[in-house]
Amino acid sequence: MKRPGSSADDLGVFFNDWHGAVADKAATLAAEWVVDLEADDRERTREAARRLAAAGLLAYCVPERFGGAAVGRPDGVDTRALTLVREALGWADGLLDTAFAMQGLGSYPITLAGSDAQKARYLPGVMAGERLGAFCLTEPEAGSDVASMRCRARRAGDRYIIDGEKAWISNAGVAGQYVLFATVDPEAGRRGITAFVVEPDDPGLSVEPMQVIAPHPIGRLRFDGCAIPAERRLGAEGDGFKLAMRTLDVFRTTVGGAALGMARRALDEGLDRALRRRQFGKPIIEQQQIAAYLADSATELDAARLLVFRAAHLRDTVERRVSTEVAMGKLFATEAAQRVIDRGVQIHGGLGVTRGSAVERLYREIRALRIYEGTSEIQKVVIAAGLKARR
Numbered sequence: 357m358k359r360p361g362s363s364a365d366d367l368g369v370f371f372n373d374w375h376g377a378v379a380d381k382a383a384t385l386a387a388e389w390v391v392d393l394e395a396d397d398r399e400r401t402r403e404a405a406r407r408l409a410a411a412g413l414l415a416y417c418v419p420e421r422f423g424g425a426a427v428g429r430p431d432g433v434d435t436r437a438l439t440l441v442r443e444a445l446g447w448a449d450g451l452l453d454t455a456f457a458m459q460g461l462g463s464y465p466i467t468l469a470g471s472d473a474q475k476a477r478y479l480p481g482v483m484a485g486e487r488l489g490a491f492c493l494t495e496p497e498a499g500s501d502v503a504s505m506r507c508r509a510r511r512a513g514d515r516y517i518i519d520g521e522k523a524w525i526s527n528a529g530v531a532g533q534y535v536l537f538a539t540v541d542p543e544a545g546r547r548g549i550t551a552f553v554v555e556p557d558d559p560g561l562s563v564e565p566m567q568v569i570a571p572h573p574i575g576r577l578r579f580d581g582c583a584i585p586a587e588r589r590l591g592a593e594g595d596g597f598k599l600a601m602r603t604l605d606v607f608r609t610t611v612g613g614a615a616l617g618m619a620r621r622a623l624d625e626g627l628d629r630a631l632r633r634r635q636f637g638k639p640i641i642e643q644q645q646i647a648a649y650l651a652d653s654a655t656e657l658d659a660a661r662l663l664v665f666r667a668a669h670l671r672d673t674v675e676r677r678v679s680t681e682v683a684m685g686k687l688f689a690t691e692a693a694q695r696v697i698d699r700g701v702q703i704h705g706g707l708g709v710t711r712g713s714a715v716e717r718l719y720r721e722i723r724a725l726r727i728y729e730g731t732s733e734i735q736k737v738v739i740a741a742g743l744k745a746r747r
């Protein structure tokens with residue numbers, strides 16, 4: 357059975373002793389997991405969450421003091437552990453990777469800003485893979501420009517009434533908790549944004565599935581006078597924007613991890629094919645152009661691994677914001693992975709675009725990583741802002 361390699365094997369400078377065991381558990385699940393392109397995305401996601409919980413991997417989404425296994429900084433999760441897990445899962449299957457990522461992304465704002473009662477209500481189910489998470493920021497008219505969101509929360513006694521729409525929400529229709537960012541004052545821009553937890557059976561919430569190019573449970577949420585108890589607010593009114601950005605500092609790095617895994621898989625598959633496939637009387641790896649594709653891919657993959665794990669290491673070990681380094685890791689790893697996978701398809705020739713081949717699937721899976729949690733262009737905006745701030 358094939359197993360993914362891990363950055364924990366050869367980039368020891370970034371890791372503690374225990375990280376190798378985390379990567380190993382993730383690699384075992386990645387090797388056993390069977391991709392099923394015909395299955396329903398939502399059913400498959402539920403199954404993935406159960407398997408991730410059974411493998412002990414969801415424990416890394418929840419800090420030790422709330423019952424999980426994530427250790428390190430006082431506020432919680434260990435970015436390197438999450439990134440190593442996504443490196444292994446991305447190698448196996450984008451849907452399995454997304455199921456893991458959403459348990460983290462859809463619970464970390466609760467870890468950061470939730471009351472003890474909120475943590476007790478939501479985090480155990482997250483860890484058990486029973487309560488699937490969702491993180492609801494994007495709207496049809498507010499994507500990169502998050503602060504222009506229109507989804508509105510109005511206080512009415514001991515409740516908030518929510519009206520508006522969210523789009524491209526991963527786990528829509530399958531989530532057991534929706535971390536929702538809505539504005540309490542549309543004129544206040546980012547200072548009006550406030551976080552809440554919405555539950556699937558709250559009256560006034562409806563879900564409409566969407567389809568993207570690779571298996572991924574995703575959809576629109578409509579809030580039509582959706583009333584939730586005021587105690588479901590996370591943190592104070594107006595704290596939501598900062599909470600979202602602190603969450604993205606962790607999870608953007610892990611998107612880089614998933615891209616590394618997908619690129620590593622494309623390189624593995626390309627190398628296997630180049631050694632086996634014979635044309636003109638010899639394996640195609642003997643053709644200089646094919647050898648150069650493999651050399652370029654291996655070099656770009658290693659450069660990406662260094663940037664991603666530098667960001668993860670800094671996030672875990674220094675007190676300052678590391679948004680610039682995080683953005684560099686996500687930008688370079690996702691863009692490089694797209695190139696590595698494209699070369700993997702080319703090395704496979706016609707087989708590379710044949711439905712069901714691993715590189716064909718990777719070609720579809722990688723595309724969204726350059727868009728979600730901040731597009732490549734937005735990562736450049738963040739990097740340039742960081743450069744300016746240093747002057």
Ligand SMILES: Cc1cc2nc3c(=O)[nH]c(=O)nc-3n(C[C@H](O)[C@H](O)[C@H](O)COP(=O)(O)OP(=O)(O)OC[C@H]3O[C@@H](n4cnc5c(N)ncnc54)[C@H](O)[C@@H]3O)c2cc1C
Binds near residue numbers: 499737
């Ligand atoms: C598979 C998938 C899963 C997703 N899951 C979630 C989720 O779970 N939760 C969630 O909230 N959202 C999710 N999203 C939404 C995602 O975060 C947004 O699609 C993304 O932030 C971009 O927003 P947009 O699609 O509105 O594009 P737009 O903001 O309209 O951007 C269009 C283009 O303009 C560029 N652009 C915009 N502003 C600038 C600028 N200032 N400088 C340079 N270029 C700019 C963009 O980079 C892009 O190329 C998901 C998206 C996908 C595809």
